Amino acid sequence: MKINVYLYIFVMAFATWLMRVAASLIMKKPVRNRFFQSFLYYVPYVTLAVMTFPAIVEATQSPIAGAAALIVCITAAWFGQGLFPVAVLGCATVLILEFFL
Amino acid sequence: MEKGRDVFMQGYRHGIPIGLGYFAVAFSLGIAARDYGFSALQGFFASLITYASAGQYMGFALYATNTTLAELVLLMFIINARYILMGFALNQRMPEGTPLSTRLLVGSCITDEIFGITIARPGIPTPYYTFGALIAAVPMWALGTALGISMGNILPARIVSALSVALFGMFIAVIIPPARRDKAVLGAVAVSFALSYASVRLPVISGLSQGNRTILLTVIIASVFAALFPRETGEASEGGEVYED
Numbered sequence: 001m002k003i004n005v006y007l008y009i010f011v012m013a014f015a016t017w018l019m020r021v022a023a024s025l026i027m028k029k030p031v032r033n034r035f036f037q038s039f040l041y042y043v044p045y046v047t048l049a050v051m052t053f054p055a056i057v058e059a060t061q062s063p064i065a066g067a068a069a070l071i072v073c074i075t076a077a078w079f080g081q082g083l084f085p086v087a088v089l090g091c092a093t094v095l096i097l098e099f100f101l
Numbered sequence: 102m103e104k105g106r107d108v109f110m111q112g113y114r115h116g117i118p119i120g121l122g123y124f125a126v127a128f129s130l131g132i133a134a135r136d137y138g139f140s141a142l143q144g145f146f147a148s149l150i151t152y153a154s155a156g157q158y159m160g161f162a163l164y165a166t167n168t169t170l171a172e173l174v175l176l177m178f179i180i181n182a183r184y185i186l187m188g189f190a191l192n193q194r195m196p197e198g199t200p201l202s203t204r205l206l207v208g209s210c211i212t213d214e215i216f217g218i219t220i221a222r223p224g225i226p227t228p229y230y231t232f233g234a235l236i237a238a239v240p241m242w243a244l245g246t247a248l249g250i251s252m253g254n255i256l257p258a259r260i261v262s263a264l265s266v267a268l269f270g271m272f273i274a275v276i277i278p279p280a281r282r283d284k285a286v287l288g289a290v291a292v293s294f295a296l297s298y299a300s301v302r303l304p305v306i307s308g309l310s311q312g313n314r315t316i317l318l319t320v321i322i323a324s325v326f327a328a329l330f331p332r333e334t335g336e337a338s339e340g341g342e343v344y345e346d
Contacts, residue, residue, distance in 0.1 A: 005164070008170070015173070020208045023191070025201075025205075030192075040190045043319060044190060045280070046323045047183065047217075059262070061259065069269070070269070086270045087121070094266050
């Protein structure tokens with residue numbers, strides 16, 4: 001028998017939420033261990049970098065447009081552009097390039 | 102002292118490019134969800150309360166196979182395990198005595214993207230900021246899912262293609278400024294790009310889901326860099342990288 005779809009969705013959401021708040025339930029103060037601190041310092045940059053490449057090249061219709069967007073975004077961010085301008089420049093690059101490719 | 106309303110609005114502004122990216126991704130999620138038998142309303146509801154991309158893909162697919170709830174919970178634990186790490190990184194920045202309610206509210210907002218902008222923001226993570234971002238981004242995620250289910254391919258593929266880059270552009274804007282200032286971060290980003298590229302092609306690892314590959318690579322690379330280039334004690338808890346508002 002099929003599980004009620006709304007019950008299924010609720011359980012999916014609840015299980016996901018538990019992962020989000022697991023650390024909040026356990027941690028009472030910052031951990032002093034130097035390795036753990038260093039590890040957590042690198043985590044966000046590594047996670048976001050892993051998720052960005054090669055996914056950005058595979059997300060677009062033309063891999064060339066995705067690669068170009070990657071270069072444009074890195075350059076713009078390197079020279080101090082913020083979140084929104086970098087995102088818009090990336091989208092514009094793909095839109096323009098895929099018009100020709 | 103930062104005003105709650107201003108911080109909320111800042112979070113909201115930063116959540117807009119995330120929402121654009123979500124919309125594009127959710128649209129393709131919706132197309133998949135329809136194949137697995139979900140209605141637009143069910144998809145909207147699921148995305149509104151779950152807001153987890155890889156997890157929802159797997160959850161929708163599993164539903165079509167007449168699974169049990171226990172299997173569903175186990176799968177969600179595995180595929181979303183990276184949220185635990187992200188939760189630790191955020192809580193590490195909160196001083197002792199931070200109320201549990203604050204910790205829970207910040208944790209509840211964790212998505213890959215909202216975590217990214219929250220950890221990049223200077224100072225102590227605050228629910229005002231994370232909820233601002235969540236309220237800008239998650240409705241787009243839910244709307245994209247519902248439209249993907251109900252309309253399929255009505256949005257021109259070129260537009261979806263361009264929008265899907267918004268998310269990655271934002272990630273890049275988060276990781277590049279600190280990489281420019283700190284050679285160790287630059288190295289970590291370069292190694293991450295290279296190993297991530299390799300892992301899609303290597304046997305065994307390429308067989309893992311994207312979420313599991315991400316967490317595996319994160320634990321390995323961050324551990325190696327923490328061992329080779331440890332931070333001065335205390336520095337990590339100050340954290341926060343200043344970026345243009």
